[in-house]
Amino acid sequence: MTQIENPRHSRPIDVHRWSDHPEVKDLVECVWKWAIEGEVSEGGKGPKPKTPFRKQLRVVILDLYVAWKDDPELCIGVSMSVNSYNTGSRYNALHISKKIIPIIEALHKKGLIDLAKGSYGGAGAKGNRTTRIRASRTLQGWFEKAKFKREDIGRAEGEEVIVLKDSDNRQIEYEDTPQTHRWREELRAYNDLIKRTFVDVPSLQDPVLIFEDLIDSRYVFLNHNRTHRVFSRGSWDLHGRFYGGWWQQIGSDWRAKITIDAEPVLEADFEGMHVAMLFAREGLALTYDPYAISDESYQNLPPKLVRTLAKRLVLTAINAKEKSAAYKAFRESFPSGHPGKTRKDKDLDGLLEQVLKRSPILGDYLFADQGIHLMRQDSEITSLIHKRFTEKGIPVLSVHDSYLVDCRLVGELRQAMQEASEEVVGRPLRMSYNVPGYEEFMPVEEDALQAHVHHLRWAVYEGEQTACEGYVERLRAFEEKTRKSIGPFGSGEG
Numbered sequence: 001m002t003q004i005e006n007p008r009h010s011r012p013i014d015v016h017r018w019s020d021h022p023e024v025k026d027l028v029e030c031v032w033k034w035a036i037e038g039e040v041s042e043g044g045k046g047p048k049p050k051t052p053f054r055k056q057l058r059v060v061i062l063d064l065y066v067a068w069k070d071d072p073e074l075c076i077g078v079s080m081s082v083n084s085y086n087t088g089s090r091y092n093a094l095h096i097s098k099k100i101i102p103i104i105e106a107l108h109k110k111g112l113i114d115l116a117k118g119s120y121g122g123a124g125a126k127g128n129r130t131t132r133i134r135a136s137r138t139l140q141g142w143f144e145k146a147k148f149k150r151e152d153i154g155r156a157e158g159e160e161v162i163v164l165k166d167s168d169n170r171q172i173e174y175e176d177t178p179q180t181h182r183w184r185e186e187l188r189a190y191n192d193l194i195k196r197t198f199v200d201v202p203s204l205q206d207p208v209l210i211f212e213d214l215i216d217s218r219y220v221f222l223n224h225n226r227t228h229r230v231f232s233r234g235s236w237d238l239h240g241r242f243y244g245g246w247w248q249q250i251g252s253d254w255r256a257k258i259t260i261d262a263e264p265v266l267e268a269d270f271e272g273m274h275v276a277m278l279f280a281r282e283g284l285a286l287t288y289d290p291y292a293i294s295d296e297s298y299q300n301l302p303p304k305l306v307r308t309l310a311k312r313l314v315l316t317a318i319n320a321k322e323k324s325a326a327y328k329a330f331r332e333s334f335p336s337g338h339p340g341k342t343r344k345d346k347d348l349d350g351l352l353e354q355v356l357k358r359s360p361i362l363g364d365y366l367f368a369d370q371g372i373h374l375m376r377q378d379s380e381i382t383s384l385i386h387k388r389f390t391e392k393g394i395p396v397l398s399v400h401d402s403y404l405v406d407c408r409l410v411g412e413l414r415q416a417m418q419e420a421s422e423e424v425v426g427r428p429l430r431m432s433y434n435v436p437g438y439e440e441f442m443p444v445e446e447d448a449l450q451a452h453v454h455h456l457r458w459a460v461y462e463g464e465q466t467a468c469e470g471y472v473e474r475l476r477a478f479e480e481k482t483r484k485s486i487g488p489f490g491s492g493e494g
Helices: 022-036 053-070 100-109 137-145 178-195 273-281 303-319 323-332 345-358 360-365 371-391 407-425 446-461 469-482
Strands: 010-012 075-078 113-116 131-135 162-164 208-212 217-221 228-231 239-243 263-270 402-406 431-433
Touching: 022 053, 022 100, 022 137, 053 075, 053 100, 053 131, 053 137, 100 113, 100 131, 131 137, 162 178, 178 228, 178 371, 239 371, 263 273, 263 407, 263 446, 273 303, 273 360, 273 371, 273 407, 303 323, 303 345, 303 360, 303 371, 323 345, 345 360, 371 402, 371 407, 402 407, 407 431, 407 446
Parallel strands: 010 075, 162 228
Antiparallel strands: 075 131, 113 131, 208 217, 228 239, 263 402, 263 431
8 A cells, every 4th residue: 555645635535426337346356355255244134225336335436446547546435424425315326335345444454545534623623634545556557457448437317406505615505406306307308418429539449538737637537427417505496407417627629529419510709708697687688799898008918818717707896795805816826837827916906997988887796696696597597508408409518608409400509598587687698609710799799600510520520530440449349339320420220
């Protein structure tokens, strides 16, 4: 076993990792016989756990495997307190119980995991943390020989998709209502449709995107496609946005390369959405770019940079409760070396002043904690768009205020966005398309839009984005699994 040098480099255990892959079962059985059998009693007094020990072990092994694939140094935070496991919680679909504690202890005893004990210095103490575990070199060796892949690991059926959190971002229990039942039913229908849809990137030999910087590497796996909805501060009237899809974790440049059932996508979004929604509250339409600053004070900076700073500052101020926190968050949002990192409060005051000269109605909404209310409205717009397309059996991928569809359906997407925004905020909001050469608030002519759609399809089927071997193999496997015939890259059978 190796000492864990940095237990803070961690994430919480994911109790919904699951796979029925036969090779996963074989590995778990080997671990059971090596480390658990004879060490952990499955009998004893008291009621039996809802989930057998072997299945609880499978969850632990799968999450250790995922953490190892993501980053061999990444630890998993796990509570060793028996009071931390509520088998009746709606957020514990696999009924993981306190019996996971002796399983972890046995794995450590047999040298299959590295472990750093948790610490507690009192309520609210800065040094408080749970126990950290990660796969030891021995277990990593077993993982390397395993005959399953990262994409073979999915999510447990029945995982809660309507999540309510408190002010500290902790999940809290709730009583269902007709409204929560409806949200869950609609979201499960959406997830079922996405599950039956082949969402991939033709140029990727392996179904993973790797983003590296000087500090860390980030992995985005293309099998993360289950969406859930999160409400905040213990209220169904706050937040409500949709999360989970892997397409939300990548930039627009990579999203433009996605295909849905082997057809290229087109992405459309609402222009200046939260500002436009505030205008709508005042009975006004946003007809111009609110972030365009032409004041002479900024002539020494590139106009595009000034706009970026203005946009980031306005949106941060809309989300914040007070000015000093907003300015701090603004600076922290930029990487080292970026001009936004060192802007003084006086500079930011001046920048906001220039924005408010063109859009004075925004003044009452800055530093007033409006973001979480606006997210609730934009989530309802997304909910309506999801519902509309799901009922027609048409997949749409949402990224909060933008949406990706089969590029041939751009007209239907346009209509859905206009009607949904009008229903929620009282007027249709302006939208734009992710078309090369066009920035936000630049109108895209219909001829240019259709030419772009034509180019997208040509690029996938004949041009520079044609499918690689790995993509074709994944598509054929998907067709075989779903009995669905997709098109020219697949088997043609279904």
